[in-house]
Amino acid sequence: MSVSFQNLETPYTRLHPERCALLIIDVQNDWGDPGGAKPMPDLDRVMPKLVKVTEAFRLAQRPIVHVVRLYLEDASNVDLCRRWQFERGETRAVVAGSWGSQLASALNPSGAELDVPALLEGRMQELGPREFIMYKPRFSAFHRTPLKDFLEARGMDSVVIVGITFPNCVLATQLGATDNDFRVGLVPEACTQTEEAGLLAMQNKGVQLMSVEELKAFLGIA
Numbered sequence: 202m203s204v205s206f207q208n209l210e211t212p213y214t215r216l217h218p219e220r221c222a223l224l225i226i227d228v229q230n231d232w233g234d235p236g237g238a239k240p241m242p243d244l245d246r247v248m249p250k251l252v253k254v255t256e257a258f259r260l261a262q263r264p265i266v267h268v269v270r271l272y273l274e275d276a277s278n279v280d281l282c283r284r285w286q287f288e289r290g291e292t293r294a295v296v297a298g299s300w301g302s303q304l305a306s307a308l309n310p311s312g313a314e315l316d317v318p319a320l321l322e323g324r325m326q327e328l329g330p331r332e333f334i335m336y337k338p339r340f341s342a343f344h345r346t347p348l349k350d351f352l353e354a355r356g357m358d359s360v361v362i363v364g365i366t367f368p369n370c371v372l373a374t375q376l377g378a379t380d381n382d383f384r385v386g387l388v389p390e391a392c393t394q395t396e397e398a399g400l401l402a403m404q405n406k407g408v409q410l411m412s413v414e415e416l417k418a419f420l421g422i423a
Contacts, residue, residue, distance in 0.1 A: 207404075214407035216359040216384045218419055222264040222352055224342055224378075225255065226364030226371050228308055229269055231294035231301030232393075233365060238294040238301050241365055241393040250391040252307050253413045254363050261420040264355055265332045267304055268342040268364070268374070271297040271321060278338055297321070304334070323347055340370045343377030352383070359384040361416065363391035367399060379406055388416055 228251060231237035235244065258265050272279050272287065272295050279287045286292040295302040297317045306312070309328070316326045320336035325347065328334055337346050352360070360383050362374055371392050378385045386409040389395045400410060411419065 208409050209404055209407060210409060211407070214384055214409065216361070216386050216409055216419065218261075218263075218359075218421065220357050221359035221361060221384075221386070221420075222266060222355070222357045223254065223258040224348075224360050224362045224364075224374060225251070225265065225267045225308065226342065226362065226374055227268065227270055227295075227366075228305045228364050229295050229301065230303050230305055231299075233305035233307075239292065243393050247391060247393050248305070248307055250388065250413055251363055254361070254388055254391045254416060255308050257413075257417050257420055257422045258361075259332070260422050262331060263420065264352075264357060265328075266325075266342075266348065266351070267308070267328065267332075267334045268337050268348075268370075269302070269304070269315065269320070269334060270295045270370075271302055271315070271317060271336055273297055280339060325351060337370075340373035341377035342370075342374040343381055344373075349381050357383075359386065361386040361388065361411075363388050365393045367392040367395045372399065372403075375403060375406075375408060379408070385409065386411055386416075386419075388413060 231239055232241055276284050276287045283292055303315060313328055319326055326334040335346060342348050360378050362371055364371055375385055388411055389400055
């Protein structure tokens with residue numbers, strides 16, 4: 202997506218590359234794989250960018266948190282705005298333990314499966330060096346999760362957000378990060394369903410928008 206306006210960077214919103222973590226939102230098979238229950242319509246465009254962003258953070262040896270949703274079969278932990286449709290089988294996705302709930306393979310080369318009991322209990326699952334999986338019960342990755350304490354314990358004051366989808370969980374996570382005084386960056390081309398009005402609104406909140414190449418330069422990756 203082409204964005205024709207400038208980031209409103211200040212000393213308080215400028216990201217620190219050495220204290221920056223990546224938050225990958227809801228890139229699970231049901232939404233992030235063409236064979237999933239409800240794949241995003243712009244996956245062909247977005248997934249290659251998501252892979253490049255993830256690889257850049259791995260090379261830079263910065264923390265990565267894969268944030269996931271896990272819905273129980275009885276719908277007891279499904280958001281109220283989706284519960285009726287879930288119970289009726291209309292929007293049934295990311296059911297705990299199912300193939301559709303697993304991380305999309307493009308971002309999970311080891312094929313590691315989710316530790317559902319640990320995640321539902323609020324524990325972080327280690328995927329690799331400096332790479333973790335975390336369950337969120339609602340749209341924001343900061344709502345009733347250990348994320349704030351997890352990041353602060355590692356000295357992180359900046360986050361870059363990518364994933365599925367921009368108007369919902371990406372936006373909610375950005376608001377949660379901003380409310381918790383994190384410096385926030387976003388790679389629009391690595392998010393599904395982006396739109397310019399929403400990006401401008403994010404910039405007005407101090408979010409720093411960057412392309413994949415700008416992100417790599419920011420992290421010091423050639």
